[in-house]
Amino acid sequence: MFYFVLSTxxxxxxxxxxxxxxxxxxxxxxxxxxxxxxxxxGLLKAQKYGSRVKYKVK
Structure with a gap:
């Protein structure tokens, strides 16, 4: 799944x-x-936007 996240x-x-x-x-x-x-x-970073959370590859 991590490779999918990277490529997508x-x-x-x-x-x-x-x-x-x-x-x-x-x-x-x-x-x-x-x-x-x-x-x-430590491969993903979470960022909160109110009650929602978005993730990003570090």
């Missing part, structure tokens, strides 16, 4: 909902686990 979004921001749809309707729980794990590893 590059350094652009994306939301979990956008990734869920673009990755062929993968389950939200899978996407959420992915972004949390890779944020923990």
């Amino acid at each position: 979004y590059g350094t652009n921001e994306f939301s979990t909902k956008q990734l869920e749809k673009d990755y062929r309707d993968v389950a939200y729980a899978t996407v959420r686990t992915f972004v949390m794990k890779f944020e923990e590893f």
Whole structure:
């Protein structure tokens, strides 16, 4: 999934909902686990916009 994020979004921001749809309707729980794990590893950066969160490859 990380390679998909790199090739699809590059350094652009994306939301979990956008990734869920673009990755062929993968389950939200899978996407959420992915972004949390890779944020923990330091590969993704989270940016809050009110109640929404966008992610970006570091």
